[in-house]
Amino acid sequence: MAGYNGGGLGSLPTTRSSDAGRHALAMPLYTTDALILRTYQLGEADRIVVFLTSDRGKKRGVANGARRQKSRFVGGLEPFTLARLAYFERERRDLVRLSYVDPLRSPMVSSDVDVLGHVGYFAELIDECAPEADPSATLFRLGAAVVDSLGGEIRIEQLARYVEYWVLRLQGVYPSLLACHRCGGDVIGGGRLDPAGGALSCTGCATDGGLALSPASMRFLRAAAATAPADASGLTLPARAARELERAHRQLISSHLEKELRSLRVLRAMRAT
Numbered sequence: 001m002a003g004y005n006g007g008g009l010g011s012l013p014t015t016r017s018s019d020a021g022r023h024a025l026a027m028p029l030y031t032t033d034a035l036i037l038r039t040y041q042l043g044e045a046d047r048i049v050v051f052l053t054s055d056r057g058k059k060r061g062v063a064n065g066a067r068r069q070k071s072r073f074v075g076g077l078e079p080f081t082l083a084r085l086a087y088f089e090r091e092r093r094d095l096v097r098l099s100y101v102d103p104l105r106s107p108m109v110s111s112d113v114d115v116l117g118h119v120g121y122f123a124e125l126i127d128e129c130a131p132e133a134d135p136s137a138t139l140f141r142l143g144a145a146v147v148d149s150l151g152g153e154i155r156i157e158q159l160a161r162y163v164e165y166w167v168l169r170l171q172g173v174y175p176s177l178l179a180c181h182r183c184g185g186d187v188i189g190g191g192r193l194d195p196a197g198g199a200l201s202c203t204g205c206a207t208d209g210g211l212a213l214s215p216a217s218m219r220f221l222r223a224a225a226a227t228a229p230a231d232a233s234g235l236t237l238p239a240r241a242a243r244e245l246e247r248a249h250r251q252l253i254s255s256h257l258e259k260e261l262r263s264l265r266v267l268r269a270m271r272a273t
C-alpha cells in the first residue's frame with residue numbers, strides 16, 4: 001500500500017468489529033464530480049485512473065476494459081476532463097473500482113496547440129500536489145474552473161502563472177505577498193523570493209541570491225489573489241514579468257515536489273518549434 005497513509009479516515013466514527021466485515025462486503029458506491037488527472041495501463045485491457053473528487057480527495061481506480069475500443073469509458077478519461085463518475089470503494093483498499101465516467105467538459109475541444117500542451121501540465125501539477133485521500137475541495141474547484149475557462153478565449157501564459165500561483169498558495173508554499181518577511185515593509189515595489197525557504201524580501205532587505213520579482217510581477221500576483229479563474233486571462237502580465245514568474249514558479253514547484261514535472265519537457269519542446 002505504498003503512498004497510502006490512511007489520511008481522511010481518522011475523522012470517521014469507529015466501526016464496531018462486528019460491522020466491519022459487512023461493510024467491507026457491501027462496497028459502497030460513491031457518485032461525485034471529479035477531475036481526471038492521469039491514466040496508465042493495467043494488464044491487457046484495463047486502465048488505472050487517477051482522479052480528484054470534489055469531496056473525498058484524490059483517488060486511484062480501475063476502469064475495467066477501458067482499453068477496448070467499445071469501452072463504456074471511451075471519451076471520458078482524457079487528462080483534465082471534468083466528469084460525473086461513480087466508483088466502488090472497499091475498506092482498506094487503496095484502489096477503487098470505477099462504475100461509470102460521464103464527461104461533463106473536456107479541454108480537448110480547444111484547437112490551440114499551446115493550450116492543449118498546458119492541459120497536460122495543469123493535470124500533472126494538480127496530480128503531484130493533491131495528497132492521497134485528503135479532501136481538498138478548493139483544489140478541485142480551482143481545477144474545475146480552469147477546465148471551464150479553457151473552453152473560452154484565453155491567454156494561456158496568464159492562466160498558467162495564475163494556476164501555479166494558486167496551486168502553490170493552496171499548498172502553503174507561496175510566501176505572503178503583503179509584506180517583507182524581514183522588516184514587514186511593503187513589497188509592491190518589487191522584492192526577492194527565496195525559492196527554498198519560501199520567503200519574500202523587499203529590495204532593501206534582500207541579500208544576494210533568490211529570484212528578483214519586479215513591481216509588474218508583484219502587481220500580477222496581488223491581482224491573481226483577488227481574481228476568479230474565469231477572469232485570469234484578463235490579468236495584466238507584461239512579457240518580462242511573465243518570464244520572471246515562470247522561472248520563479250518552476251523553482252518553487254521543483255523545490256516543493258523535489259523533482260521536475262515531466263510535462264515541462266513537452267512545453268519546452270513546443271516553444272522550441
Ligand SMILES: [Zn+2]
Pocket residue numbers: 180181182183184185201202203204205206
Ligand atoms: Zn524588508
